[in-house]
Amino acid sequence: MIRTAVIPVAGLGTRFLPATKAIPKEMIPIIDKPTIQYIVEEALDSGIEHIIFITGRNKSAIANHFDYHPELESHLKETNKMDELKGVRELVSRARFSFVRQNEPKGLGHAVLCARHLIGKDESFAVMLGDDVIDAEVPALRQMMDVHEEKQVPVLALQKVSHQDVSKYGVVAGEYISESLLKVSGLVEKPKPADAPSDLAIIGRYILSYKVFRFIEETNADGTGEIQLTNALSQYHDIYGLLFMGKRYDAGNKLDYLRATVELALKREEFREPFTAYLKNLLK
Ligand code: UTP
Secondary structure, three states: OOOEEEEEOOOOOHHHOOOOOOOOHHHOEEOOEEHHHHHHHHHHHHOOOEEEEEEOOOOHHHHHHOOOOHHHHHHHHHOOOHHHHHHHHHHHHOOEEEEEEOOOOOOHHHHHHOOHHHOOOOOEEEEEOOOEEEEOOOOHHHHHHHHHHHHOOOEEEEEEOOHHHHHHOEEEEEEEOOOOEEEEEEEEEOOOHHHOOOOEEEEEEEEEEOOHHHHHHOOOOOOOOOOOHHHHHOOOOOOEEEEOOOEEEEOOOHHHHHHHHHHHHHOOHHHHHHHHHHHHHHHO
8 A cells, every 4th residue: 555655846946937936836826726735635635644745945835834824723713714724724634744855956866765764665655746737537646556556566657748748758668558557668768759769758656666765876867967766767677657547737837837727727616607708708
């Protein structure tokens, strides 16, 4: 059973400057919730009980967001704002939250390694990236946990991307064992389109075993000085990729962030009608 999710949030968020100069990019809201809350809710709805954030400097807003706020809570109670009270309190009570500092942003692989002392030696755990918001009927992580429970192997989330976009992702080679499940035979980080083994990109959800920490330690930093998780994962012999059902937004990319805001707003009961009318009028 997967009970723990590691969520690295120590990156500098340079693609979202100037917003991210003083605010963690994970705290930028989509409508009224910080991006990171969508990811945490996916984890909780999948059955995760312990969330380990890998944080860095300037990220204290994330720790505050996932903690109780007694003054705010008593104010909401006194002013009878019970829905708002439930919204801020319930989220925090649904899991345990731990925070580990990554002293230098030395890459995603290095960020994951920082969680080692909080993971059991026989434990498999999830890694979820704070950038990838996935809108799905069954939470994407739950879909991956179902595969893991059946096969007892590490699982990567995959999505088909356009051929020219492969160079932005880790890309896999492999063989389909069903319509949506692939046995992975190779992984390449950010290949040139001409060298890519497929158009199947790794999206920010992983189920990994404790062994990955040794693999990360054995992985050399790349040309930019970062230890890439994809390179460490190449050492797994038995690893699967799941083409999950759902729509993914890269909230660290400004255009995709705008799409997420519009599409998720249109799914909200309170906004659907007036916002649709507004958009229709705007585009007339
Ligand atoms: P990204 O490369 O998308 O995040 O890493 P970034 O570095 O914050 O963003 P840009 O590219 O400069 O805009 C994917 C995830 O891994 C985390 C990031 O916080 C992000 O959620 N990460 C990355 C770390 O925690 N530590 C690192 O050293 C690198």
